[in-house]
Amino acid sequence: MMAVLTLKTVRPVLVRLHRYTGLLLSGVLFIAGLTGSISVFRTEIDAALNPDLFDAPAPAPAHSLPVSALLAQLKLQRPETQVTALLYRPPAGRAIEVYSSETVAGRKDPVESEIFLDPATGRILGLRPTEGCCFNRRALMSFVYRVHYSLDLGQAGMWVMGISAMLWSIDCVVGLLLTFPLHQPAWRQAFWRQWRKTWAIGLRRSSIRITFDLHRAVSLWLWVVLLGIAISGVALALEDEVFNPVIRTILPTAPSMVDTRLPVQPVTIDQAEGLAAGFVQAHGSGERPAAVLLDPDGGTAMFYLFSNQGTEPSGLGSPMVTVDLKTGQITAGDMPGQGAAGNLVMQMQLPWHSGRIAGTGGRILICLSGLAVCMLVVTGIMIWQRKRQARQAR
Numbered sequence: 001m002m003a004v005l006t007l008k009t010v011r012p013v014l015v016r017l018h019r020y021t022g023l024l025l026s027g028v029l030f031i032a033g034l035t036g037s038i039s040v041f042r043t044e045i046d047a048a049l050n051p052d053l054f055d056a057p058a059p060a061p062a063h064s065l066p067v068s069a070l071l072a073q074l075k076l077q078r079p080e081t082q083v084t085a086l087l088y089r090p091p092a093g094r095a096i097e098v099y100s101s102e103t104v105a106g107r108k109d110p111v112e113s114e115i116f117l118d119p120a121t122g123r124i125l126g127l128r129p130t131e132g133c134c135f136n137r138r139a140l141m142s143f144v145y146r147v148h149y150s151l152d153l154g155q156a157g158m159w160v161m162g163i164s165a166m167l168w169s170i171d172c173v174v175g176l177l178l179t180f181p182l183h184q185p186a187w188r189q190a191f192w193r194q195w196r197k198t199w200a201i202g203l204r205r206s207s208i209r210i211t212f213d214l215h216r217a218v219s220l221w222l223w224v225v226l227l228g229i230a231i232s233g234v235a236l237a238l239e240d241e242v243f244n245p246v247i248r249t250i251l252p253t254a255p256s257m258v259d260t261r262l263p264v265q266p267v268t269i270d271q272a273e274g275l276a277a278g279f280v281q282a283h284g285s286g287e288r289p290a291a292v293l294l295d296p297d298g299g300t301a302m303f304y305l306f307s308n309q310g311t312e313p314s315g316l317g318s319p320m321v322t323v324d325l326k327t328g329q330i331t332a333g334d335m336p337g338q339g340a341a342g343n344l345v346m347q348m349q350l351p352w353h354s355g356r357i358a359g360t361g362g363r364i365l366i367c368l369s370g371l372a373v374c375m376l377v378v379t380g381i382m383i384w385q386r387k388r389q390a391r392q393a394r
Contacts, residue, residue: 037370073122165233253342
């Protein structure tokens with residue numbers, strides 16, 4: 001009885017909280033939902049829009065160029081290029097992608113570019129700026145993705161998205177509480193019998209009732225997915241500022257693994273790749289790295305995308321291994337599925353948000369969930385407008 005009375009007492013407050021939080025976030029959620037549903041398959045869409053950049057003959061394994069040779073070939077063709085990331089083992093039939101930073105006369109900030117290479121020869125197939133607007137085929141998908149994670153407003157936009165995701169996380173819980181029957185405690189069978197009705201959509205009702213049913217039932221069926229998207233949105237937008245510090249405070253975490261047993265001596269980029277592959281193999285994975293991030297000063301190389309096919313793995317993602325090129329030692333190694341509870345929570349945020357945690361089926365579910373968020377925004381505004389008109393009429 002006490003629980004029922006408490007819910008009845010706070011329900012008017014929860015209704016107002018849900019209403020005004022939804023109205024406040026409506027624009028951001030609609031944009032994030034629409035661009036997010038597209039971004040789930042942005043690589044495939046981008047490749048279809050720009051086949052002249054992404055398509056390349058697949059070389060025989062014996063003729064695949066090592067990382068050092070690719071970097072050398074690129075340096076011959078564009079001496080001013082400073083490589084920051086190299087996806088050097090792409091899927092069959094795809095070009096190698098290089099992200100670079102270049103200094104241009106008259107510009108204070110370096111120009112960021114994406115360069116596409118033939119995997120067999122290292123020849124440049126094409127290039128494009130990584131920043132750009134807006135609706136031509138070269139820039140479309142990168143623009144859509146930037147809008148999704150930052151509204152294309154840089155760091156300020158990421159704060160807007162992160163704070164919005166925090167409010168949305170709270171609102172997901174408030175919305176769930178508002179679906180509970182008022183007059184029955186949860187330990188009685190009548191509670192579950194009445195709550196079951198809220199999961200259904202009555203198609204023979206009036207238009208406003210159908211709208212309300214859509215808003216409530218769809219949010220219930222997708223509640224776990226939507227709450228996970230909201231929380232992972234906080235993690236991706238404000239990872240170091242908010243999410244990781246909170247997780248480290250409330251859950252046990254383990255530091256990254258290191259390997260300092262190796263002799264201290266400089267290593268080449270190809271030797272570093274072998275060290276990273278050996279480290280991952282020693283910890284239970286036989287996949288080879290397919291991409292690397294290079295430190296601007298040439299001191300470290302972080303290998304990731306451990307996949308023999310060159311594609312993003314499902315589950316909790318890929319290992320990440322950082323090698324110090326000056327000492328040949330592994331200074332940081334993170335293996336998905338390993339570590340303390342806090343590490344597992346942090347590892348699952350990007351795979352959940354992208355849907356890759358459940359493979360292709362998960363990506364389709366996240367895509368549909370993004371469209372569902374747009375529908376919830378529209379139906380929520382319709383419900384609010386209808387009730388507002390009714391109050392004005394009274």
